[in-house]
Amino acid sequence: MATRATARPRSIDFNAAELMVKTIKGLTMDAVQKANSGHPGMPMGCADLATVLWTEFLVHDPSDPQWFDRDRFVLSAGHGSMLLYSLLHLTGYDLPMSELQNFRQWGSKTAGHPEYGHTPGVDVTTGPLGSGFAAGVGMALAERFLAARYNKPKHRIIDHMTFGVVSDGDLMEGIAAEAASLAGHLGLGKLIYLYDDNHISIDGATDISFGEDVAKRFEAYGWHVQRIDGHDHPSIREAIASARDDERRPSLICCRTTIAKGSPNKANTSASHGAPLGADEVAATKEAMGWPADPFHVPEDLRYALGEQMPEHAQNREDWDARLIAYREAHPELAAELALLIAGELPSQTFAGFDALLEGFEVGGAIASRKASHKILSKLAANHPTLLGGSADLAGSNGVLLPDTPGQSAAHPEGRNLHFGVREHGMAGVCNGMALHGGVRPFDATFLVFSDFMRGAVRLAALMNLPVVHVLTHDSFWLGEDGPTHQPIEHAMSLRLIPNLYVIRPGDAHETLGAWRLAMERKHGPTALLLTRQNLPTLAESRAEDVARGAYVLLDPAGEGDLDGIFIATGSELALAREAALRLAEQGERIRVVSMPCWEAFAEQDAAYRESVLPPSVGRERHLAVEAGSTLGWERYADHVHGIDHFGASAPAEVLAEKFGFTVEGVIERWAQIR
Structure with missing residues (x-):
């Protein structure tokens, strides 16, 4: 059975590919210029490599952006978001031209950086550099794990790639280095990153801070590494195919590119990185490309060529649907389990025992x-x-x-x-x-x-x-x-x-x-x-089921009468607060003890429940929060806090507890100061 890694590429007419490159550049320049904000250089420099990847290799279905066996695409260099928005629009996702024209504006689907769950076809929120790189490693890891569990002889239902575009800035970040090292060690062969090696950052040429040999670094990590001209389509095509053939190692394709390629005056300069080119330069660039001056131009010939690929996209998904039907017949229990997990549901036996x-x-x-x-x-x-x-x-x-x-x-x-x-x-x-x-x-x-x-x-x-x-x-x-x-x-x-x-x-x-x-x-x-x-x-009064409510009454004083105060505690201080309240009860003090393991869940409860736990009749001036950490923030629930606003020290824990006042006596003394 052919696998995704050996599948034949789609084809696209040379002229259509050239039109797509120019269209991406035109849409990018126009959107950034209209917004008077954005990063035109990266999308213009990556238009060639993105065109080859998206028209020939990436397996996806624009009519079903969440199809589970699609290839994942990570734009780790999220500042170049107009590259992704252009690709999504042109290849048939539900991202109309009006959204591109509303780039970076209130309510648009085209935010400054791609946002997962906000824009159809965006597989990961990126922007903080390096974060997308790490996420792609996780995607490839999950794919391999699920394939190992669910694929069976004659039934390959988990079989897809993770592709991405990463930048100089991504590869400077520590998170990318950490994830790259791990990916190489694990041998995640279905992970392919195209490195936009344009030698430009916001402050200027990258050599002011970044002079290492990236290719050798990734070879040392255990990656399959290639160096190519990032504007030469045959080289891009050959490199991606070669990377797919290596199923033992993740791949980095170092694509030497020119930022803002095509711009007569701002190509290969940091001026094109994070600011509009300017109306005059946009006009000059379009003239140099032989491109119409009217904004947001998309040639009908390109729409036709990309439209011809739509049946193939749909067919890929339909073929998978058919394989899934056969899988259900051969392995019904595994198929039902996988369907549940894909839907994000918990198996019925999750909490058994x-x-x-x-x-x-x-x-x-x-x-x-x-x-x-x-x-x-x-x-x-x-x-x-x-x-x-x-x-x-x-x-x-x-x-x-x-x-x-x-x-x-x-x-x-x-x-x-x-x-x-x-x-x-x-x-x-x-x-x-x-x-x-x-x-x-x-x-x-x-x-x-x-x-x-x-x-x-x-x-x-x-x-x-x-x-x-x-x-x-x-x-x-x-x-x-x-x-x-x-x-x-x-x-x-x-x-x-x-x-x-x-x-x-x-x-x-x-x-x-x-x-x-x-x-x-x-x-x-x-x-x-x-x-x-x-x-x-382990406390007699603690209740596992009430953790979901964020806070609950752990202990109330015996008998009738008004409360003198409320101790609110979390974690290891819960038993401490409880013991202090019991000691105070011997002295006639009526103290309620509230366990508040999760602020966020408590805040989501209705007002009636919150007031049943922290009744308004006992004002915050009679609340004492007890937690071995910073006191800032507890004013939401208590006017007084028994906490720590200084660093700790090296000593046995019981010594520190005595020194820092986290004893029953320490809590009682703090309460006496309030009273």
């Missing part, structure tokens, strides 16, 4: 939430066939090593343990790509303090509504002897600033189970699980 797990966390016992998490994750992995992930070289410490499955590799593409190495930013970016690809549920892990290294990718996951789970352990000064470099202080609050990110800090094993359930049930956004190194007592 959770009740037994909950009972196993006995009240009165103690277990670190990272260790409780490992038990829960192991059960989830047994129940969910495409839950996969790993750690940045901390799998044992984070508690994320999955049982009964090998490490992901070329030899074991079915492996569900991903050894990311010390590459936190790349790790999170790769997980984004896996989530974007679909069919899998990825997670990653590191210490909470190192979430700083991941922040850009975490933010993009939130922007794209990707259900990635970030397991972030060793979540406070309780880490102890490793000292202030490894003790997160501001990190929980910093993560809460990211819109659409659920930050869950469970207070014991019961809440940890609820946290994982909430994370897995989220379809439209990432989740960060903040877990402890130290043991936490």
